[in-house]
Amino acid sequence: MNRDQIAAGDGLTHRGFVIAGHFNEPDTYSCVRAEGMKDWLITYTLGGEGYFEVPGQRLVCKENDITLLRPGTPHQYGTVKGGHWHFVWAHFDDKHLHTRVLPDKPLYNLTLQNESAKKRIYRAFMKILSDSREQYDYWNDLCLNSLNEILILLARRRERRLDSRIEEVLHRLSRDMHKPIKIEELAGSVHLSASRLSHLFKACTGQSIIDALNQMRIRQAALLLEHTDRSAAEISYDVGFQSYNHFINQFHKWLDMSPSDYRKTKRSAAL
Incomplete structure (x- = not known):
């Protein structure tokens, strides 16, 4: 299984949480899934630019963008030409999550604008990476807790729609x-x-x-x-x-x- 297959989440579903990673990719990086995936993909762009293409939509994600891709959505994603894409990501299924915390769009993007939100979500991603790599007792539960924190914070922002300041x-x-x-x-x-x-x-x-x-x-x-x-x-x-x-x-x-x-x-x- 190569790196792009891992990033695409091929066959890696595990008790509600799949896998996470931290990539910094040149513009040769891309992944095509004509039939979509069985699980969700969430990315947090730390620098550079990436893109997502789904039927009828192309999205360029930039620094501080959180992007969610729904299962079953045909797509292609990768690094924008001429640059790099620095991002953290995780694949997960929704069987342990309240449906309210997930967006109803095939492709959803939110730009984080206030510093406290950026720091909190970054810390949550880092905890997912650490716990999924160490795999000590209850590691998957800890990953799910951090993932839930990220998704709840995003859901609250969708619903409240407050000025970031x-x-x-x-x-x-x-x-x-x-x-x-x-x-x-x-x-x-x-x-x-x-x-x-x-x-x-x-x-x-x-x-x-x-x-x-x-x-x-x-x-x-x-x-x-x-x-x-x-x-x-x-x-x-x-x-x-x-x-x-x-x-x-x-x-x-x-x-x-x-x-x-x-x-x-x-x-x-x-x-």
């Missing part, structure tokens, strides 16, 4: 929720002015940045109240509020009760 800001808010937030620094991280970011954020989410942050903090506080024995004051600090009175006010705003009443209500319901 707002996605990045939401990621930073959740990551640094416990820290003081400066809108000027957030705006700079996505190359916008503070006023432009505030306007775009409100247009995309229906909330101000501060309201979105406070809602995240209160959601986390509610979970901690329900599932830990930490005091409300400790939890207030844990989630990023510098003033306990402000925490109480925000808790009332978003959940319409005090933290102590919320804890009593949830624990009584669990009895």
Whole structure:
């Protein structure tokens, strides 16, 4: 079996996961499958350009493009002439996956635009490569977990369709929720002015940045109240509020009760 046959997934289906690889190919690289494949192919282009051809469509995939090819789709793919194609790929079947995470098109492409998404999906691919090569106990389950992470992130982007800069800001808010937030620094991280970011954020989410942050903090506080024995004051600090009175006010705003009443209500319901 040659390298192109491996990349095409010939006869390699294994408990829901097939095989993965990391290629950097010149423009002589191509693979033709007139009858399609039995499994899915996913690629993540890291550099250069590749192409996919299916009936009625030709797609050129560039850096940061994720491409999915549906089973049974006649196709050809390879490196664009005059260049190279640097990409990671995996073949898989869908018997262990929820159909909602998979696109309904024969050929689907999404360009990743925010840095957190690029890093997270790249890390997931690297875990697939490592686990599939080492093949220690549960290696295939670990590969499927990483693959599911990639597909769920893509499905969320298809459904939410947020501006990539707002996605990045939401990621930073959740990551640094416990820290003081400066809108000027957030705006700079996505190359916008503070006023432009505030306007775009409100247009995309229906909330101000501060309201979105406070809602995240209160959601986390509610979970901690329900599932830990930490005091409300400790939890207030844990989630990023510098003033306990402000925490109480925000808790009332978003959940319409005090933290102590919320804890009593949830624990009584669990009895």
